[in-house]
Amino acid sequence: MGHYLPIVALAVLAVLFAGLSFLASRLLAPRRPTPQKSAPYESGIIPGKEPPRRFPVRFSLVAMIFIVFDIEVVFLYPWAMVHAELGLFGIVAIAIFSASVFESFLYLLSKGVLEWGPIQRVQRPHLVGAHRTAESTIRRVGLEGRDRPAEQRILVESGIASHAVEPAASAAGGH
Amino acid sequence: MGDPLYAGGIGLTVVLVTLLKVLVTFVLLLVATMFMVWFERKIVADMQHRIGPNRAGPWGLLQTLADGTKLFFKEDLLPDRADRIVFRLAPVLAVVPAFLAFAIVPIGGNFAEGGTVSMFGRETFLQLADPPVGVLFFLAMSGIGVYGVMLAGWSSGSKYPLLGGVRATAQIVSYEAALGLSLASVILVNGTLSTHQIVAEQAGAGFGGIIPNWNLVVTGVVPAIIFLIAGTAELNRPPFDLVEAEQELVGGFNTEYSSIRFALFFLAEFMNTVTMSALVVTLFLGGPSGPVWGPEPVRTWFFPIFWFLLKLVVFLFVFVWFRGTLPRLRYDQLMDLGWKALIPLALGWFLLLGAVRVARNEGWNLVVTFGAITVVVVVAVTLLNLSLRAAQRQRLADAEVNA
Amino acid sequence: MVAQNIFFGIIAFVMVVAALRVVTTKNIVHAALYLVIVLAGVAAQFILTGAEFVGVTQILVYIGAVVVLFLFGIMLTRARIGREVEVDNEKRWLAGLVALVLFAVMSFALVDAFEDSRIESVSGGTPQLTSEVSDAIFKDYLIPFEAASFLLLAALIGAIVVARRE
Numbered sequence: 001m002g003h004y005l006p007i008v009a010l011a012v013l014a015v016l017f018a019g020l021s022f023l024a025s026r027l028l029a030p031r032r033p034t035p036q037k038s039a040p041y042e043s044g045i046i047p048g049k050e051p052p053r054r055f056p057v058r059f060s061l062v063a064m065i066f067i068v069f070d071i072e073v074v075f076l077y078p079w080a081m082v083h084a085e086l087g088l089f090g091i092v093a094i095a096i097f098s099a100s101v102f103e104s105f106l107y108l109l110s111k112g113v114l115e116w117g118p119i120q121r122v123q124r125p126h127l128v129g130a131h132r133t134a135e136s137t138i139r140r141v142g143l144e145g146r147d148r149p150a151e152q153r154i155l156v157e158s159g160i161a162s163h164a165v166e167p168a169a170s171a172a173g174g175h
Numbered sequence: 176m177g178d179p180l181y182a183g184g185i186g187l188t189v190v191l192v193t194l195l196k197v198l199v200t201f202v203l204l205l206v207a208t209m210f211m212v213w214f215e216r217k218i219v220a221d222m223q224h225r226i227g228p229n230r231a232g233p234w235g236l237l238q239t240l241a242d243g244t245k246l247f248f249k250e251d252l253l254p255d256r257a258d259r260i261v262f263r264l265a266p267v268l269a270v271v272p273a274f275l276a277f278a279i280v281p282i283g284g285n286f287a288e289g290g291t292v293s294m295f296g297r298e299t300f301l302q303l304a305d306p307p308v309g310v311l312f313f314l315a316m317s318g319i320g321v322y323g324v325m326l327a328g329w330s331s332g333s334k335y336p337l338l339g340g341v342r343a344t345a346q347i348v349s350y351e352a353a354l355g356l357s358l359a360s361v362i363l364v365n366g367t368l369s370t371h372q373i374v375a376e377q378a379g380a381g382f383g384g385i386i387p388n389w390n391l392v393v394t395g396v397v398p399a400i401i402f403l404i405a406g407t408a409e410l411n412r413p414p415f416d417l418v419e420a421e422q423e424l425v426g427g428f429n430t431e432y433s434s435i436r437f438a439l440f441f442l443a444e445f446m447n448t449v450t451m452s453a454l455v456v457t458l459f460l461g462g463p464s465g466p467v468w469g470p471e472p473v474r475t476w477f478f479p480i481f482w483f484l485l486k487l488v489v490f491l492f493v494f495v496w497f498r499g500t501l502p503r504l505r506y507d508q509l510m511d512l513g514w515k516a517l518i519p520l521a522l523g524w525f526l527l528l529g530a531v532r533v534a535r536n537e538g539w540n541l542v543v544t545f546g547a548i549t550v551v552v553v554v555a556v557t558l559l560n561l562s563l564r565a566a567q568r569q570r571l572a573d574a575e576v577n578a
Numbered sequence: 579m580v581a582q583n584i585f586f587g588i589i590a591f592v593m594v595v596a597a598l599r600v601v602t603t604k605n606i607v608h609a610a611l612y613l614v615i616v617l618a619g620v621a622a623q624f625i626l627t628g629a630e631f632v633g634v635t636q637i638l639v640y641i642g643a644v645v646v647l648f649l650f651g652i653m654l655t656r657a658r659i660g661r662e663v664e665v666d667n668e669k670r671w672l673a674g675l676v677a678l679v680l681f682a683v684m685s686f687a688l689v690d691a692f693e694d695s696r697i698e699s700v701s702g703g704t705p706q707l708t709s710e711v712s713d714a715i716f717k718d719y720l721i722p723f724e725a726a727s728f729l730l731l732a733a734l735i736g737a738i739v740v741a742r743r744e
Contacts, residue, residue: 004625006304007278009197014274018267018439025435028247038255040333041430055654057741059345063647064737066348068730070643073355074635078712080363083529086716087537091530093716098526100727104734106558111738112566114514117507308708311634318642329653344650368708
């Protein structure tokens with residue numbers, strides 16, 4: 001296996017490089033450990049809590065699905081190399097294989113394993129919509145220093161503030 | 176097939192040439208890494224209207240060397256609660272695969288004439304090794320690279336490195352799947368796993384003699400883009416540098432590392448950047464192939480290496496450009512991009528490309544083929560959407576119950 | 579050939595030592611790392627006998643994915659960092675028995691299948707080409723290949739069912 005020997009030689013060289021670096025550092029660097037230095041680094045705060053003992057199981061499932069896709073990749077490459085000779089037969093074989101891997105992927109997705117962030121609720125602020133006008137925006141950002149009666153009148157007329165908001169409440173909610 | 180250097184048995188010259196290539200690869204990678212660190216600092220400085228390193232050597236070129244030397248003189252701390260053996264092993268596990276992955280990259284050779292150069296009277300490839308499974312070898316090395324990060328995080332005995340290590344491992348592993356799937360398209364069109372042959376397939380005139388016959392074009396751009404994105408994430412480079420998100424994790428998996436051990440992690444990171452750029456060039460942009468002129472040594476030595484370095488610098492710049500431009504992703508965005516966009520897209524594109532190629536070979540009816548492909552794509556996308564929606568509904572329901 | 583046999587011997591010795599350390603070490607993360615050495619040895623043996631595709635796949639799948647999953651599982655749950663984890667060795671006799679039976683079955687299967695044929699004659703003396711692997715998968719072993727995909731599906735569903743609460 002001639003062509004792996006240069007790689008082995010490079011690996012040996014790399015390990016030597018790392019080893020010699022450690023040796024050089026040992027010879028050149030000072031060595032004055034103190035309890036403060038060898039405590040876990042937490043930006044100067046004395047560590048109070050233990051590191052978390054358990055992590056979300058999601059991380060582990062990611063590694064699991066990775067194995068599935070890794071094996072899929074390993075099987076795709078041989079097909080990719082000889083796809084021309086295999087023709088329709090090869091396409092069908094690889095399609096069945098991919099479909100079953102895809103299916104497991106779908107199951108994973110539908111179980112929410114790959115949902116990481118906080119839940120995204122669709123919140124539609126009732127003032128943002130087809131009726132949104134400059135006046136409605138004014139009501140949202142606040143009414144201080146504005147001509148309130150006129151404001152109220154405009155809003156009610158345009159049909160946005162149908163449940164006529166109390167001036168006090170709208171001022172309080174404006175912030 | 177294979178490097179002609181080993182065709183005629185193994186003699187003293189062959190051993191010497193091989194050793195020379197090993198040394199040159201080693202030194203070249205180190206110098207390229209040094210250059211990359213300087214290049215990145217200088218370009219980012221330019222993008223941020225700063226000057227950047229300008230003291231050590233002309234234009235600050237020797238700054239990296241100075242920084243590296245300084246790290247030898249720094250105290251090497253071993254945290255109390257660290258697992259001593261694994262803590263010492265982790266930097267080595269990071270740096271060795273980083274060296275090895277570069278071994279399969281062809282850096283020169285005139286690919287119009289077989290891609291070989293003449294060295295001491297022997298024909299040889301200008302790449303350290305050309306195993307017939309080169310692409311898989313690269314994937315395997317980047318797989319081993321995970322160990323350095325993971326074990327560094329675990330063995331430090333401290334909470335931020337542990338969090339950083341767990342995050343990094345999940346990220347690297349996720350994007351490695353996308354990386355492998357996007358590479359499958361290259362293998363499909365080139366029909367080989369050897370990097371040398373992949374470059375040889377891309378040499379020569381392409382469509383209309385103007386557009387080069389690069390895999391970038393032949394595979395239809397999408398795999399190249401996926402590879403570039405997945406590669407950036409695999410390298411933990413911005414905008415995917417959640418591993419060392421300073422605001423949350425102090426320094427990530429290498430928080431407890433100092434002195435030369437830290438330097439090795441740093442070195443491995445930048446070496447991987449150089450290797451990844453070199454691989455993008457090799458797999459999608461024809462590596463060292465390109466127009467060559469002139470007499471013998473110029474034609475076979477100068478131009479291919481020049482083209483390779485030129486393309487390499489372009490992608491090194493792209494990586495720095497990403498860093499200078501794009502804000503960091505959130506963790507859920509990172510995972511969503513990898514799993515819900517890149518992986519299905521890469522797999523789908525690969526199967527589509529395969530189906531189209533087989534259809535063309537066998538002379539199937541185009542309309543029927545494209546009809547079938549469209550149906551399959553629509554069904555797959557619908558199923559994906561339905562699964563995502565099901566997950567969303569499930570989570571909302573869970574949240575109501577908990578609330 | 580002589581050089582190959584010497585390399586085989588060295589690698590095999592390292593593998594046996596590492597395998598013993600997997601079951602004797604007290605630290606579970608170290609055990610996983612010794613397992614990596616064993617698997618790397620397997621990959622090296624494959625490459626030594628000319629089965630390059632299988633060898634590199636061994637690294638990619640077993641070292642790059644399966645042991646990563648092991649380590650991940652250990653890191654995420656029980657391994658207190660910086661301390662020795664007491665590994666439960668109570669069932670060592672039963673485990674030894676299982677290992678012995680497995681060894682007997684595999685030796686029998688290997689001897690039965692290959693008898694006294696030599697490595698050179700198995701692979702024809704030349705390294706195995708990846709296209710040969712492809713031909714083998716899609717001609718002789720198509721059913722196992724498709725079955726593997728269903729096995730993966732089942733494994734994943736199992737993992738999710740075990741991991742999710744409901």
